[in-house]
Amino acid sequence: MKTSDFDYFLPDELVAQAPLAQRTDSRLLYVPSLTSSDGLPQDLQFTAVEALLREGDLLVLNDTRVIPARLFGQKESGGKLEVLVERITGQYTALCHIRCSRSPKAGAQLLLEGSVKAEVTGRQDALFEVSFDGDRPVLDWLQEFGHMPLPPYIERADDEDDQERYQTVFADKAGAVAAPTAGLHFDDVLLEKLKAKGVQTATVTLHVGAGTFQPVKVDDIAEHVMHSEWIDVPTGTAQLINATKAAGGRVVAVGTTVVRCLESLPVQADGSAQAWQGETSIFINPGYQFRFIDVLVTNFHLPKSTLLMLVSAFAGYPRMMDIYRHAVEQKYRFFSYGDAMLIERNN
Numbered sequence: 001m002k003t004s005d006f007d008y009f010l011p012d013e014l015v016a017q018a019p020l021a022q023r024t025d026s027r028l029l030y031v032p033s034l035t036s037s038d039g040l041p042q043d044l045q046f047t048a049v050e051a052l053l054r055e056g057d058l059l060v061l062n063d064t065r066v067i068p069a070r071l072f073g074q075k076e077s078g079g080k081l082e083v084l085v086e087r088i089t090g091q092y093t094a095l096c097h098i099r100c101s102r103s104p105k106a107g108a109q110l111l112l113e114g115s116v117k118a119e120v121t122g123r124q125d126a127l128f129e130v131s132f133d134g135d136r137p138v139l140d141w142l143q144e145f146g147h148m149p150l151p152p153y154i155e156r157a158d159d160e161d162d163q164e165r166y167q168t169v170f171a172d173k174a175g176a177v178a179a180p181t182a183g184l185h186f187d188d189v190l191l192e193k194l195k196a197k198g199v200q201t202a203t204v205t206l207h208v209g210a211g212t213f214q215p216v217k218v219d220d221i222a223e224h225v226m227h228s229e230w231i232d233v234p235t236g237t238a239q240l241i242n243a244t245k246a247a248g249g250r251v252v253a254v255g256t257t258v259v260r261c262l263e264s265l266p267v268q269a270d271g272s273a274q275a276w277q278g279e280t281s282i283f284i285n286p287g288y289q290f291r292f293i294d295v296l297v298t299n300f301h302l303p304k305s306t307l308l309m310l311v312s313a314f315a316g317y318p319r320m321m322d323i324y325r326h327a328v329e330q331k332y333r334f335f336s337y338g339d340a341m342l343i344e345r346n347n
Contacts, residue, residue, distance in 0.1 A: 001286060003216045003224075006312065007303045008324050015153050016337035019165040023187045026339045027332055031315060031323055033344040041323060043330055046185045049297070052342055055198030056249035057295070058240055062180040062257045063203040065171035067139065068146030068163075073112035075104060083112060084149055086127055086177060086209050087230075091137045095127040097210060104128065114145035139174060149177045151213055151336050153302075166336070175207035175230075181299045181336045182255035199252075200244070202237040204261040206230070206280075215304045226283040226306065231261045235275040238265065241292055242272040250294035256307050259284065259314070262292045285309040286317045296343045300327060300334040315343050 020026060023046075030042040030052060053059070069085040081100035088094045098104060098120070108120040110130070122129040132138045148158040148166050158166075168183035169191070191201070211227035218224050241251055241262070253259045264280040265273045273292055283306060296314050301307040312320040323341070332339045 001221050001317075002219055003221055003304050004219070005317070006216075006305070006308045008321065008328070010303065010328060010334060014328065014331060014334050014338075016333040016335060016339075017154055017156060019161070019184070019337045023165075023169075023185055024190055026185050028339065029323065029327055029330075029332060029341045031319075031341055031343040034346045041326060046340060047190065049342060050190065050193050050197065053194060053197070053199050053252060053295075054250065056244070056247060057199045057252050058244040058249060059194060059199055059201045059252045059254060060237065060241075060258045060262065061168070061170050061183055061186075061201060061203050061254050062206055062208075062261070063168075063170055063172040064176040064180060064205050064207050064257075065174040066148065066167050066176045066179050067174050068142050069149045069177040070147040070158075071112045071116065071142070071145060072147075073110055073116070075100065076109045076111070081110065083110065083118070083130070084177065084210060085138070085142065085146075087207070088138050088175065089129075092132050092134050093121075094130050094132070094138050095124060096130045097126070098128050098130075112145070114141070116141050116145060149210070151178065153213075153335055154337070170203070172203075173205050173207075175205075177210050178208040178212050179336060180206070180208055180255045180257045182297045182340060184337070185297075185340050186254070200240060202240045203234075204237055204258055205232040206257040206261050208257055212307065213302065213305075215302065216306060216309075221285055221309065224283060224306070226281045228279045228281040229257075229260070230278070231264060231280050232277045233261050233265055233273075233275055238273045238275040245272075245292070251292050252295040252297065253293045254297045256296075256298055256301075256310050259293055259296065259310060263288075263290065265292070267291065283309075284313050286313045288313040290314065290345060294345050296345070297340060298343070299336065299338055299340055300324070300332060302335065311341075311343065314345060316346065
């Protein structure tokens with residue numbers, strides 16, 4: 001398939017620039033399995049998730065925590081720059097995106113907000129190796145002086161509300177530079193209602209990188225080289241997935257990051273999931289055969305993105321492009337602070 005196959009028209013006013021008053025105020029586009037009733041999409045509110053999930057289902061959440069990864073400052077020459085930490089590699093080191101008029105070379109000194117000093121020590125492709133002042137760990141500097149790394153399509157500076165709202169209520173392990181946005185719609189009350197209904201929960205960890213916003217730049221998607229992300233699927237989560245499947249329940253992935261985690265798992269001889277930790281560069285696109293996931297909760301994704309390709313693989317390409325046209329016509333809110341879909345896989 002061609003990258004252009006995944007393009008669609010999106011009016012600028014449908015790109016959500018801020019969260020709604022309450023997490024569950026979002027709308028929900030329900031995409032039922034083609035084998036259930038007429039299979040037509042339904043326009044609902046996100047609170048309908050409680051009715052759509054069943055006793056015995058397993059809700060899998062990404063417990064990554066977004067770090068305030070953006071720092072502003074200047075080079076020794078006085079030129080302004082912006083540093084976005086992509087991945088913390090050690091107590092005092094990180095791989096970073098650096099935006100400035102001229103790319104810094106190894107040895108370049110950076111003076112960042114809060115009088116934070118750092119040095120460029122090398123480069124890995126588009127990322128810069130940066131060593132931060134050894135007085136404090138990188139994460140400490142970021143927690144005190146960093147800004148929340150809002151996506152490029154949010155055309156405003158981060159504010160105090162983003163510290164809470166660009167973070168899921170179940171965020172636990174620090175390391176992401178982008179939120180697992182499908183999880184932003186859940187609040188503690190809704191999670192408690194699902195628990196009371198008999199829906200179990202489990203967690204995985206995938207520290208989302210800035211690469212998630214990058215459009216595919218090749219014409220033929222088969223030539224795309226997927227970025228790598230670190231994942232952790234613990235033993236308890238793998239066991240719950242296997243038990244849910246054995247009991248006839250459904251595995252519900254909250255977000256494409258959870259899909260990438262679960263579909264990267266090693267499979268045992270009996271077809272069951274095995275716990276795993278490591279790097280994944282899995283590229284899911286139409287034609288992919290899903291092994292573990294039955295239901296997907298996800299936001300609306302960028303045109304020509306690998307995430308749109310992933311959801312098209314899950315729901316079927318022609319159907320998903322029709323769904324996106326419907327969402328635009330019905331004026332759903334798009335992207336990180338936007339509305340959500342709940343998609344049932346066709347059996």
